[in-house]
Amino acid sequence: MRQLIEQQILPRVTKPIRYQGNEFNSVHKDWGKAQVRMAFAFPDLYEVGMSHLGLQILYGLVNDREDLLLERVFAPWTDMEDLLRRHNLPLFSLESYRPLRDFDILGFTLQYEMSFTNILNMLDLAGIPLRAAERSDSFPLVVGGGPCAYNPEPLADFFDFFVIGDAEEVLLEIMDTAKAFKQGPSGRIAKGDFLAEISRVRGIYVPKFYEVSYNASGGIEKIEPVNPRVPAKVVKRVVKDLNTAYFPTKPIVPFADTVHDRVMLEVLRGCTRTCRFCQAGMIYRPVRERDQETLLKQAKELVRNTGHEEISLTSLSTADYSCVQPLITSLMEEFKNEMVGISLPSLRVDAFSVDLAKEIQKVRKTGLTFAPEAGTQRLRDVINKGVTEENLMEAVAGAFAAGWTTIKLYFMIGLPTETKEDVAGIAELAYKVLKKGKEILKEQKSKKSLKVTVSVSSFVPKSHTPFQWVAQDPVVMLQEKQQYLKSLLKDRHITYNYHDARLSFLEAVFAKGDRKLGQVLETAWAKGCKFDSWSEYFKYETWLEAFRECGIDPEFYAYRRPGFEETFPWEHLHTGVSKKYLFEEYQKALQAELTKDCRLDRCPGCGVCGDLNVKLLLQRRGKGGAL
Numbered sequence: 271m272r273q274l275i276e277q278q279i280l281p282r283v284t285k286p287i288r289y290q291g292n293e294f295n296s297v298h299k300d301w302g303k304a305q306v307r308m309a310f311a312f313p314d315l316y317e318v319g320m321s322h323l324g325l326q327i328l329y330g331l332v333n334d335r336e337d338l339l340l341e342r343v344f345a346p347w348t349d350m351e352d353l354l355r356r357h358n359l360p361l362f363s364l365e366s367y368r369p370l371r372d373f374d375i376l377g378f379t380l381q382y383e384m385s386f387t388n389i390l391n392m393l394d395l396a397g398i399p400l401r402a403a404e405r406s407d408s409f410p411l412v413v414g415g416g417p418c419a420y421n422p423e424p425l426a427d428f429f430d431f432f433v434i435g436d437a438e439e440v441l442l443e444i445m446d447t448a449k450a451f452k453q454g455p456s457g458r459i460a461k462g463d464f465l466a467e468i469s470r471v472r473g474i475y476v477p478k479f480y481e482v483s484y485n486a487s488g489g490i491e492k493i494e495p496v497n498p499r500v501p502a503k504v505v506k507r508v509v510k511d512l513n514t515a516y517f518p519t520k521p522i523v524p525f526a527d528t529v530h531d532r533v534m535l536e537v538l539r540g541c542t543r544t545c546r547f548c549q550a551g552m553i554y555r556p557v558r559e560r561d562q563e564t565l566l567k568q569a570k571e572l573v574r575n576t577g578h579e580e581i582s583l584t585s586l587s588t589a590d591y592s593c594v595q596p597l598i599t600s601l602m603e604e605f606k607n608e609m610v611g612i613s614l615p616s617l618r619v620d621a622f623s624v625d626l627a628k629e630i631q632k633v634r635k636t637g638l639t640f641a642p643e644a645g646t647q648r649l650r651d652v653i654n655k656g657v658t659e660e661n662l663m664e665a666v667a668g669a670f671a672a673g674w675t676t677i678k679l680y681f682m683i684g685l686p687t688e689t690k691e692d693v694a695g696i697a698e699l700a701y702k703v704l705k706k707g708k709e710i711l712k713e714q715k716s717k718k719s720l721k722v723t724v725s726v727s728s729f730v731p732k733s734h735t736p737f738q739w740v741a742q743d744p745v746v747m748l749q750e751k752q753q754y755l756k757s758l759l760k761d762r763h764i765t766y767n768y769h770d771a772r773l774s775f776l777e778a779v780f781a782k783g784d785r786k787l788g789q790v791l792e793t794a795w796a797k798g799c800k801f802d803s804w805s806e807y808f809k810y811e812t813w814l815e816a817f818r819e820c821g822i823d824p825e826f827y828a829y830r831r832p833g834f835e836e837t838f839p840w841e842h843l844h845t846g847v848s849k850k851y852l853f854e855e856y857q858k859a860l861q862a863e864l865t866k867d868c869r870l871d872r873c874p875g876c877g878v879c880g881d882l883n884v885k886l887l888l889q890r891r892g893k894g895g896a897l
C-alpha cells in the first residue's frame with residue numbers, strides 16, 4: 271500500500287508532506303512486536319493537529335513502552351480523500367501506512383465541535399462502521415478524549431468509550447486492559463468484556479452503559495447507569511503533580527513549512543481567573559505549575575532533541591505562572607549563545623505582560639494580541655474578565671512605546687446581558703487604542719503606520735460553565751450586531767474581522783446537545799458536510815436540511831434558557847466543579863459581581879480540590895510573577 275500511495279497518490283495532492291509521516295523523531299516500531307496498537311486520530315489537517323501538545327504527550331508516553339505502539343492519522347484534505355476513494359484505498363496511519371482498521375484502538379481527540387463530521391468521514395474512509403453497535407470485535411475500539419469529551423453526547427452512538435480528564439493519567443491503564451482482553455488467533459479485543467472492565471475505571475465513560483430518558487418538553491428527565499457496577503457519575507482524571515507527570519522532550523519535529531517552528535514547554539495547567547464563559551477555565555482546574563528546575567531541564571532536552579530555535583511557553587495564561595520572570599531570565603541566560611528565542615502565545619491585558627513580551631522579543635515585527643473580550647466595564651464585570659480600560663490602555667501604551675505598531679484586540683458579541691452600548695463600546699475602545707498609538711508615534715516622531723485589528727467572535731454557551739444556563743443570541747441578532755459594529759469601525763487603520771454567526775450557532779447546538787443529535791451528524795455528513803470550520807466547505811443550508819429531516823429543532827439547544835433544576839446532557843460527567851458553584855457564578859454575573867482568583871484570595875469553593883483530592887500547586891504564593 272505504501273508504494274501505491276507514494277508513487278500514484280502523493281504526487282497528485284496538494285501538500286503531500288501532510289501524509290508522508292517520516293519526520294524527525296517520529297517513531298516507527300515493529301508492528302509484529304507491539305502487543306497493543308493504537309492510532310491517534312486528529313479530525314483536522316496535519317498542520318492543525320501537529321501543533322497540538324496533547325498529541326505529542328500521548329505519542330511519547332505510549333511509544334516509550336516497548337510492548338505498545340501509537341501512530342498518527344489526520345483528516346485528509348478533499349483532494350486526498352477523492353483519490354483514496356477512487357483507488358479504493360482505506361485511510362492509513364502515517365508511520366506504517368497501515369489501514370486504520372488493523373489497529374486495536376482508534377483514539378480521536380475532540381478539540382472542537384465543528385470537527386465532529388470529520389470524525390465520521392475518517393471512520394468511513396477507513397472502512398469502519400460509524401456506529402459502535404455495528405462494529406464487531408474485528409474492528410478497533412473507538413475512543414474520544416479532549417475538551418469536547420466533557421459533553422460527548424452528540425457522539426455517544428459512534429464511540430465505544432470516552433476519557434474524561436488528563437489522558438496521560440489513564441491511557442496506559444486502558445492499553446494494558448486492552449492487552450488483557452486480546453483473544454483468539456486473530457488477536458482482537460473482546461470488546462464486551464473489555465468495556466465492562468474499563469467502565470469501572472475512574473475517568474472512563476462508556477455511553478452504552480447509560481440510559482437517557484426525556485421529558486415531555488424534550489429536555490432530559492434523567493441519565494442513569496444501566497447496571498449497578500458502573501458509576502452514576504464519571505469523575506475526571508487529573509494529573510496531580512506535573513513535575514512527576516510524563517512530558518515528551520523528544521517531540522516529533524513537523525515538516526517546517528506547515529506549522530509553527532518551535533517547541534512547546536508546558537509551564538502550568540489550569541486557570542482559576544474564572545472568566546464565566548470559559549470552559550477551559552472550569553474543566554482544567556485546579557492550577558498546577560511545574561517547578562523551574564524541571565522546566566529548565568525539559569527546555570534543554572527539547573532544544574537538544576529537536577534543533578528548534580524557539581521555545582513557546584504554553585498554558586492557558588503563561589503570564590500567570592508565579593515565577594514567570596525568573597523562569598524567562600534563566601531560559602534566556604541558558605540559551606543566550608545558541609540564539610534560541612522564547613515566546614509567550616497568550617498575553618494578559620496588562621502592562622506586566624507587555625514587559626515580558628518586551629523582554630523576550632528581540633525582533634518586534636509580530637503583532638501583539640490582547641483580549642478585553644467586552645467593550646464596556648459593566649460587561650467585562652459580567653463575564654468576570656478582571657480587566658479594566660486602564661489596564662488595557664496602559665498595556666497598549668507600553669506596547670506602542672516599545673515599538674509595536676500592530677495590535678490585535680479580541681472581543682465577543684452576544685454575551686449575556688449585552689446592550690447596544692456594549693457593542694458600541696468595542697468600537698470606542700478600538701478608537702481609543704488607535705488614538706493612543708498615534709500620540710505615541712507622534713511623540714517619537716515616527717513615520718511608521720499603525721494597525722489595530724478588531725477580531726470579534728460570537729459567544730457560544732458551553733457545558734460545565736456558569737453560562738451553561740444562557741441562551742445564545744439568535745443568528746439574525748448576532749449578524750445585526752456584527753453589521754452595527756462594522757458601521758462604527760470606519761478608520762483605514764482599523765481592520766475588522768468577525769466569524770460566521772451561523773457556525774457559532776451550530777457550535778452552540780453541539781456544545782449543549784444530547785444523544786438525539788447523533789442522527790443529525792450522520793445525516794449532515796452523508797449529505798457532504800465536512801471541514802465545517804473551513805469557510806469554503808461550510809454548508810449551512812445542508813445542515814438545516816439535516817435537522818429538518820431528523821425532525822430536530824436546533825434552536826431548542828442553542829436558544830433555550832434552562833432552569834437550575836434542569837438535567838443537562840453532561841450531568842453524569844463530573845469535572846469536580848459543583849453545579850451549585852457554577853449557578854452562583856451565573857447569578858453573580860447577572861449582578862456584575864466579581865469573583866477573585868483563588869490563587870490571590872480565599873477559595874470561593876468551586877469544589878474541585880476537595881472532590882478530586884487535588885490542590886493548587888503554585889511555585890510561589892503572593893507577590894511576584896503575575897500574582
Ligand code: SF4
Pocket residue numbers: 542555556557868869873874875876877878879880886
Ligand atoms: S476548590 Fe477553591 S482553591 Fe481549589 S480550584 Fe476551586 S476555588 Fe480554587
